[in-house]
Amino acid sequence: MIKLNKIQQAAIIFCLVFVIFTYAEFQADQLPKYDAYYHAKMAEKFPSGEFFSQQFPWLSQTDLAQNYGNMHFLYHVFLSPFTLLGFAGVKLATIILASLF
Numbered sequence: 001m002i003k004l005n006k007i008q009q010a011a012i013i014f015c016l017v018f019v020i021f022t023y024a025e026f027q028a029d030q031l032p033k034y035d036a037y038y039h040a041k042m043a044e045k046f047p048s049g050e051f052f053s054q055q056f057p058w059l060s061q062t063d064l065a066q067n068y069g070n071m072h073f074l075y076h077v078f079l080s081p082f083t084l085l086g087f088a089g090v091k092l093a094t095i096i097l098a099s100l101f
Helices: 006-025 034-048 073-085 087-100
Strands: none
Touching: 006 087, 034 073, 034 087, 073 087
């Protein structure tokens, strides 16, 4: 029996979960849920500075239309570089986060 330390065990588990989530995530061409499009668009806006806007007109029938606050700020910051790869990048970011947690 091969003895593995905790780091090796964690790396093996990460790789297995990464492969499983990669297979599941890339079964469809589009993003899996409607929220994913919102998060991708917000992350895409980060470099342009629009990210910090207090207006979010797309939610005109909610309280967030005039008093918008980015409740997922750190997630959007993390996701921002992945948006350079389009939807594939958003999927990759999702796979990485799912594999880590």
